[in-house]
Amino acid sequence: MIGRFRVVRQFLRRPLGLTSAVFLVLVIISVALAKLIAPYDPLAQDYSAVLATPNAAHPLGTDQLGRDVLSRLLYGGQVTLIGILEAVVVAVVVGIILGLIAGYLGGPLDTVLSRLTELVMAIPGIVVLLMTYALTGNNAHAGMFVLGVLSVPTIYRVTRGAAAAVRGETFISASRVVGIGRGAIMVRHVLPNVWGPIIVNTAVLAAVTLGIQGGLNYLALGVNPPAPSWGGMVSEAQSSLLQQPWLMVPSGLTIALTIVAFLLIADALRDATDTRSDIPSSAPRQAVVEDSTAPSAAPEGALLAVDRLRVAFNGVRVVQDVRFSVAPGETIGIVGESGSGKTVTASAILDSLDAGASVTGCVWFQGVDLLHAPAHHRRAARGSGIAYISQDPMVALDPSFTVAGQLGELVARHHGLRGAARQRRVLELLDQVGLPDPAGTARRYPHQLSGGMAQRVSIACALAGNPKVLIADEPTTALDVTIQGEILDLLRRLRDDTGMAIVIITHDLGVIADIADRVVVMYAGEVVEQAAVEAVFASPGHPYTRALLAANPIASERGKPLMAIPGTVPRPGSWPTGCHFAVRCPFATEACSAAPIRLEPVANSEDHESRCIRIDEVLRSSRKEVVS
Amino acid sequence: MTATVESGSEVLKIRNLSVSYSQGFGRPRLRAVQGVDITVGRGETVSIVGESGSGKSTIGGAILGLTPVESGSIELYGEEIAGVTGKGRRALSARLQAVFQDPFSSLDPARTVRDSVSEPLRAETGLTSTQVRERVDEVLRRVGVDPALASRYPSAFSGGQRQRISIARALVRRPQLVVCDEAVSALDVSVQAQVLNLLDELQKEAGTSFVFISHNMAVVRHISDRIVVLYHGRIMEEGPAEDVADRPAHPYTRSLLAAVPVPEVNAQRARRMARTAATVRTEFAPVDGIGCPFAPRCPLAEARCVESTPPLVEFAPGRKSACVRINDSLAVGHEEGVALTTLDVAAS
Numbered sequence: 001m002i003g004r005f006r007v008v009r010q011f012l013r014r015p016l017g018l019t020s021a022v023f024l025v026l027v028i029i030s031v032a033l034a035k036l037i038a039p040y041d042p043l044a045q046d047y048s049a050v051l052a053t054p055n056a057a058h059p060l061g062t063d064q065l066g067r068d069v070l071s072r073l074l075y076g077g078q079v080t081l082i083g084i085l086e087a088v089v090v091a092v093v094v095g096i097i098l099g100l101i102a103g104y105l106g107g108p109l110d111t112v113l114s115r116l117t118e119l120v121m122a123i124p125g126i127v128v129l130l131m132t133y134a135l136t137g138n139n140a141h142a143g144m145f146v147l148g149v150l151s152v153p154t155i156y157r158v159t160r161g162a163a164a165a166v167r168g169e170t171f172i173s174a175s176r177v178v179g180i181g182r183g184a185i186m187v188r189h190v191l192p193n194v195w196g197p198i199i200v201n202t203a204v205l206a207a208v209t210l211g212i213q214g215g216l217n218y219l220a221l222g223v224n225p226p227a228p229s230w231g232g233m234v235s236e237a238q239s240s241l242l243q244q245p246w247l248m249v250p251s252g253l254t255i256a257l258t259i260v261a262f263l264l265i266a267d268a269l270r271d272a273t274d275t276r277s278d279i280p281s282s283a284p285r286q287a288v289v290e291d292s293t294a295p296s297a298a299p300e301g302a303l304l305a306v307d308r309l310r311v312a313f314n315g316v317r318v319v320q321d322v323r324f325s326v327a328p329g330e331t332i333g334i335v336g337e338s339g340s341g342k343t344v345t346a347s348a349i350l351d352s353l354d355a356g357a358s359v360t361g362c363v364w365f366q367g368v369d370l371l372h373a374p375a376h377h378r379r380a381a382r383g384s385g386i387a388y389i390s391q392d393p394m395v396a397l398d399p400s401f402t403v404a405g406q407l408g409e410l411v412a413r414h415h416g417l418r419g420a421a422r423q424r425r426v427l428e429l430l431d432q433v434g435l436p437d438p439a440g441t442a443r444r445y446p447h448q449l450s451g452g453m454a455q456r457v458s459i460a461c462a463l464a465g466n467p468k469v470l471i472a473d474e475p476t477t478a479l480d481v482t483i484q485g486e487i488l489d490l491l492r493r494l495r496d497d498t499g500m501a502i503v504i505i506t507h508d509l510g511v512i513a514d515i516a517d518r519v520v521v522m523y524a525g526e527v528v529e530q531a532a533v534e535a536v537f538a539s540p541g542h543p544y545t546r547a548l549l550a551a552n553p554i555a556s557e558r559g560k561p562l563m564a565i566p567g568t569v570p571r572p573g574s575w576p577t578g579c580h581f582a583v584r585c586p587f588a589t590e591a592c593s594a595a596p597i598r599l600e601p602v603a604n605s606e607d608h609e610s611r612c613i614r615i616d617e618v619l620r621s622s623r624k625e626v627v628s
Numbered sequence: 629m630t631a632t633v634e635s636g637s638e639v640l641k642i643r644n645l646s647v648s649y650s651q652g653f654g655r656p657r658l659r660a661v662q663g664v665d666i667t668v669g670r671g672e673t674v675s676i677v678g679e680s681g682s683g684k685s686t687i688g689g690a691i692l693g694l695t696p697v698e699s700g701s702i703e704l705y706g707e708e709i710a711g712v713t714g715k716g717r718r719a720l721s722a723r724l725q726a727v728f729q730d731p732f733s734s735l736d737p738a739r740t741v742r743d744s745v746s747e748p749l750r751a752e753t754g755l756t757s758t759q760v761r762e763r764v765d766e767v768l769r770r771v772g773v774d775p776a777l778a779s780r781y782p783s784a785f786s787g788g789q790r791q792r793i794s795i796a797r798a799l800v801r802r803p804q805l806v807v808c809d810e811a812v813s814a815l816d817v818s819v820q821a822q823v824l825n826l827l828d829e830l831q832k833e834a835g836t837s838f839v840f841i842s843h844n845m846a847v848v849r850h851i852s853d854r855i856v857v858l859y860h861g862r863i864m865e866e867g868p869a870e871d872v873a874d875r876p877a878h879p880y881t882r883s884l885l886a887a888v889p890v891p892e893v894n895a896q897r898a899r900r901m902a903r904t905a906a907t908v909r910t911e912f913a914p915v916d917g918i919g920c921p922f923a924p925r926c927p928l929a930e931a932r933c934v935e936s937t938p939p940l941v942e943f944a945p946g947r948k949s950a951c952v953r954i955n956d957s958l959a960v961g962h963e964e965g966v967a968l969t970t971l972d973v974a975a976s
Binding site: 180565 | 714735846
């Protein structure tokens with residue numbers, strides 16, 4: 001969401017919108033000051049100077065009765081702008097109130113209001129307007145009021161939609177618990193969160209209203225000639241179009257420019273209230289691979305190896321110096337808290353980083369550096385060599401196709417199977433992931449699956465290409481703990497049956513202990529420790545790993561405080577020069593913050609690395625001394 | 629830490645609470661909570677633990693007036709609060725507050741932190757703006773957020789800081805009961821520990837009672853005085869935290885504990901065996917809501933489990949279980965080693 005002043009700042013940065021706003025303000029000021037600045041009375045006729053082109057006496061010329069066009073534009077603008085204001089205020093006030101009530105309260109009231117507004121939209125507006133003018137003696141205000149009422153649905157629908165989306169937010173519940181009334185909640189919490197789209201639509205509405213009003217005035221509705229109005233002036237210009245075409249320019253151009261100004265303002269407001277607008281539009285659509293690293297050799301025996309991987313978003317480094325390798329049939333666990341860079345690392349391997357990301361380093365897969373390989377090679381590897389499952393299995397499943405449909409498509413793409421052979425393979429895969437009724441599951445749509453079943457189906461999708469490596473990003477985080485166990489058992493069995501390697505990304509050290517052979521511990525974008533799973537738990541070689549283990553309430557002594565890690569993870573862009581964990585670390589000395597720390601082997605151990613220069617002290621200390 | 633609540637010191641008394649949801653025309657109502665009794669004493673933390681669909685959050689919603697109560701009573705200091713809305717809720721908010729799960733949606737993004745934290749005080753009359761300011765500063769300082777940052781919007785804070793701010797909002801009126809609905813579930817372990825410690829300190833200082841709703845057995849075991857285990861809207865087991873977490877009596881509690889993966893390789897391997905052994909699909913299932921809801925997954929299930937719904941029985945002082953095979957279940961429990969105390973992670 002957006003703070004109030006951010007939108008203003010964003011708006012001011014857009015030249016077209018800003019220019020339009022300045023233009024509109026100038027129009028409004030000069031129209032408001034018509035009495036002071038208009039050179040003539042708008043009705044004063046001068047037969048000695050009819051249909052004049054612009055000259056010193058009449059800057060915009062005169063019309064067929066010799067009236068000064070500039071003066072008439074200025075006075076006519078008053079009718080026009082006040083009319084727009086009336087119509088827009090009616091539409092916005094009524095639309096917001098009804099929209100908030102319908103969107104926030106919902107229920108039968110919502111149904112009634114929505115049907116009513118649909119009714120209003122179905123009524124031919126021009127007929128109602130004509131009747132209004134006929135019944136009120138061509139009253140301009142009555143006409144604009146009715147036009148406002150006819151425009152209520154525009155604002156109502158935007159407000160209702162936005163309010164209904166906010167209704168489910170927890171902060172609304174929090175206010176209800178405090179006993180804040182519905183009205184107050186709507187004004188204080190719903191409205192400030194929905195006004196973005198309302199403002200945009202109000203600007204569009206103003207433009208549309210100006211167009212309609214111009215048309216009505218052209219027909220001499222809502223204005224009584226010879227009183228000036230912009231639409232009326234177009235009408236007058238048209239009657240002498242052949243004698244003096246110039247006359248069409250001032251009124252026509254004013255209307256056109258004002259409408260364009262409203263629309264450009266709406267456009268700029270839309271961009272300014274859009275939170276995604278921070279991404280520079282010039283950013284490449286694909287992540288960029290920079291070639292600054294000298295290519296290393298493919299590591300022997302490794303199926304997948306990441307070397308000196310570094311990822312930056314828009315120049316801000318989020319992952320650096322990540323290295324690990326995975327052997328066939330091995331399970332690597334990448335563990336870390338939010339902001340550690342574990343998911344970015346997986347995305348870099350999968351080539352699925354967002355726009356604005358730049359990647360350096362190497363990702364070796366079966367002896368080929370995927371980051372620097374030709375595109376078709378990368379696609380082939382990522383299509384069937386490396387598969388992926390995510391925390392939310394629904395992301396992988398298309399809601400509009402059955403399980404059989406989407407799994408069948410994958411089977412067809414990977415193996416070229418058709419007809420009965422394809423169906424057989426689909427059922428085989430569903431059986432392989434332990435679904436009790438493969439045929440029944442195959443006929444279902446994703447929304448008919450429970451969370452655990454959906455994750456099994458997404459694993460079946462991943463298995464369709466017989467992958468060598470499965471990257472599982474928090475595969476059990478969204479599931480109940482009893483289902484988590486079943487999914488972990490399934491992954492373990494699939495690894496043993498198919499010999500594929502697994503890279504599992506998790507924040508839960510318990511999941512690591514359950515399934516991983518080796519562990520990569522990440523903190524603030526770096527690998528801080530890497531070891532066999534037994535070593536990590538038996539003698540953790542980095543203060544962060546120790547602190548993470550100690551903070552776990554799982555084996556805490558009841559009644560005593562948990563050993564929390566003070567402070568927070570430093571955000572990307574504000575990483576310290578030296579050890580990223582130093583400020584929170586009880587072992588830290590000045591040397592820790594002086595220079596970057598390297599990931600180095602822990603003494604007396606072949607396959608254990610730690611990014612800590614105080615490793616000896618850490619290993620000597622008791623595990624309980626993790627927090628100062 | 630009192631296992632039994634003396635009469636008169638009861639802060640919250642829920643009796644025979646039932647809540648059901650409409651599932652649309654022609655479909656039976658979903659029974660989210662069925663006949664639940666829960667009592668919370670002064671300064672006590674009672675946890676309601678269960679998986680998704682257990683009805684734990686529905687109970688929290690019923691206490692807070694966010695969910696309509698179908699039948700039963702909810703008393704706060706002897707005063708009926710079930711179904712109280714509007715002005716009555718506003719009066720209650722001096723004594724009853726809540727902390728919710730998602731630190732990113734529980735604060736209004738369009739309001740400053742000071743606005744959000746001072747909101748509960750709006751219901752309290754007779755406070756000058758200076759007093760409100762002082763109270764907000766004081767409570768923010770207490771939860772570890774610099775009051776100088778209070779004019780910022782929630783987007784400027786991390787998840788852990790936002791949850792501290794949510795706690796500050798809940799505590800600014802010094803309530804007697806706080807409902808924490810998955811209040812630490814979205815936080816990283818290291819930040820979660822900070823927040824759990826904070827809740828514990830605040831409780832010791834002010835004698836606040838907590839209803840702590842969570843799916844996480846490890847967290848619940850640490851923070852609770854008593855634990856209520858919920859499954860399919862019914863209480864399966866209830867008792868002092870150390871008993872329920874370390875000596876579970878109900879097969880469901882045991883399967884819930886066995887499923888928690890522990891950060892220790894050998895211990896986890898043993899637990900995995902126990903977990904696999906306990907994972908069964910039986911032929912027994914409750915019909916028309918009668919019978920034990922866990923029977924379809926229970927390793928001890930037999931025909932009588934679904935003949936009638938097992939009542940929640942006190943089998944030892946302060947300990948209740950809704951299992952007709954309670955003695956067999958207790959016997960199994962001693963052999964399995966699913967309790968989290970079998971771990972020695974924190975020791976050097």
